[in-house]
Amino acid sequence: MLYGIATSTVEGLERTVSRYLRRWFGVPPSFSNIGLYSRTNQLQLPLSSLVEEFKVAKTRLVVTFKESKDDLVRKTGTETRTGRKWSASQAVSQAESRLQHKDIVGTTAVSRQVLGIIKSQRWGSADSTTKRQMIQNEVRLAEEEERRTRAVSMGAQGAWTKWCTTDRKLTWAEIWRCEPVRLSFLLRSVYDLLPSPSNLHRWGLQDNPICPLRDKVGTMEHVLSACSTSLTQGRYRWRHDCVLGELADTLERERTKKREKQSPQIIQFVKEGQTAPKKKAATTSLIDESDKWEMAVDLRRKLIFPDIVQTNLRPDIVIWSRKDKRLAMIELTVPWETRCEESYERKRAKYTELQEQCKGRGWKTWLFPVEIGSRGFPAQSLWRMLSAMGITGGERKKVIGRLSLAAERASSWLWLKREEKSWKPTTDT
Known part of the structure; x- marks a missing residue:
């Protein structure tokens, strides 16, 4: 947050970190950063993007100067330098504009959410501390939207965007307990990076993409779910x-x-002006x-x-x-x-x-x-x-x-x- 580091420098550091993470997880170098850092994937890892954390920190610094209680600090016009590739001040202005626009639009339901289930904080009625947090969340949301857009345009590694399932979130405890082979299989299968006959042919490592059990193209879907020979064999x-x-x-x-029998409902009387204590409804x-x-x-x-x-x-x-x-x-x-x-x-x-x-x-x-x-x-x-x-x-x-x-x-x-x-x-x- 404090030191003047260019955005391109942080991106270079993230590339180095990502390279070692891929090696540790047992996935190939072509494994996208979206699979490592996205928060809306079907399979979510407990990792944060270094570039995203850098942008959020710089955003926090801009808002701290802008909302300072000291008039001298607020009026100095201190510039937060982040290089020519990304501007923290511009990002804050865009985040504020989006939050003001959300106040106009109101709360909207997404996918199968029931109307009224989301209670969002409005920008106009928020205090300074809440506004600071809302701007940081908006910057994170912008980064996630960019990752999501890239994922949709990817053919193989973005196929999960068409799934109709709920997501899975891997915790650090699960990763430490997980066998390396199993973790590698899970990641590579979700993003279609397993050495299936189809992929080997596409990578130039095999002459034909035919499944060894059936005279059809051996995609990962065919091997794991659609091979008639595998179906016949049980x-x-x-x-x-x-x-x-x-x-x-x-x-x-x-x-x-063993289940406890439900006791009969008892009417609880309260004194005038008092409210009855809320009881947890029996499931x-x-x-x-x-x-x-x-x-x-x-x-x-x-x-x-x-x-x-x-x-x-x-x-x-x-x-x-x-x-x-x-x-x-x-x-x-x-x-x-x-x-x-x-x-x-x-x-x-x-x-x-x-x-x-x-x-x-x-x-x-x-x-x-x-x-x-x-x-x-x-x-x-x-x-x-x-x-x-x-x-x-x-x-x-x-x-x-x-x-x-x-x-x-x-x-x-x-x-x-x-x-x-x-x-x-x-x-x-």
């Missing part, structure tokens, strides 16, 4: 079962967990609707649907209560990340008729098609299903983390065995 089914086993264990623990879930549940999983043996209706369909998990006529069907899919919404609609259409038949027999029925990407990125449907089952908060994050790890490890094993003609499933992943 490779994708094995990965699906790895994730399904983890999900079934979680739901079994939730099903058998209710699908499991709370009965005290006697049964569960069947389509894993290692053929699932037999409960004798409610006659059907040949086999959902992955069925949870039912004969006593209270409650039924929940869960159908898991581990698709390529760009096909999560397509998989959701297909599975919902497949089981909707069965759901209506069960409702016609007097059963209260829920249907949960859920998806988790082949590289471990969960769709929103998985979060909703866990919430409906009463798994919320930190426990839900832990469950999602275990499911993501199961999918990621299985895909990593499939990748290692991509050139083997025969397939033998293993539990040592």
Whole structure:
């Protein structure tokens, strides 16, 4: 913040830092800085851009002089030098203009956000300390928008911008615990830098881009999710079962967990002029609707649907209560990340008729098609299903983390065995 350093000098330092980070993570030199420093990627690392921190620090210095309580300091017109490539004073003026424009536009919802869920601070009503922080955040937002724009224009390394999944944030604790091979696979698979036949051909290291198992172009998507030979041999089914086993264990623990009976609601009287203390609302879930549940999983043996209706369909998990006529069907899919919404609609259409038949027999029925990407990125449907089952908060994050790890490890094993003609499933992943 204090020393006069040119922006180009800081950019050179960041290039050096990035080079060593790529070597440490086990990714090639072509790995983009967007993957290292972006805060809106599908896979976010706990790293900050040196250039971004430099710009924020210089912005903070400009605002400190501009908003100083001392008239002499405020009127000296001190110039913050950052070289010819970027001007801190200009960045502050642009940030203030954008914040004033946001006051005019008002609060807007983004993507699937519900109207009114965001409570943003308005520039016109903020104090000096808050304004300083808002300007710094706006500078960070401008840097992130530039990274996002570059990512959209990138063909392979920007493919994650088209995903329909929720993001994953790696913490330092996860990185330290993670095996180097697994971390390298995760990063390279997200940004399509694995040595697939298609990439090797594009890099000039292989004569043809054909998959060794199938006479088709061997892209990473083909190897991990679309090879008909791998499908016939049961490779994708094995990965699906790895994730399904983890999900079934979680739901079994939730099903058998002892639950406290809800006490009757008591009216609490308060004196005039006083307010009743707020109590945390009791969380209710699908499991709370009965005290006697049964569960069947389509894993290692053929699932037999409960004798409610006659059907040949086999959902992955069925949870039912004969006593209270409650039924929940869960159908898991581990698709390529760009096909999560397509998989959701297909599975919902497949089981909707069965759901209506069960409702016609007097059963209260829920249907949960859920998806988790082949590289471990969960769709929103998985979060909703866990919430409906009463798994919320930190426990839900832990469950999602275990499911993501199961999918990621299985895909990593499939990748290692991509050139083997025969397939033998293993539990040592």
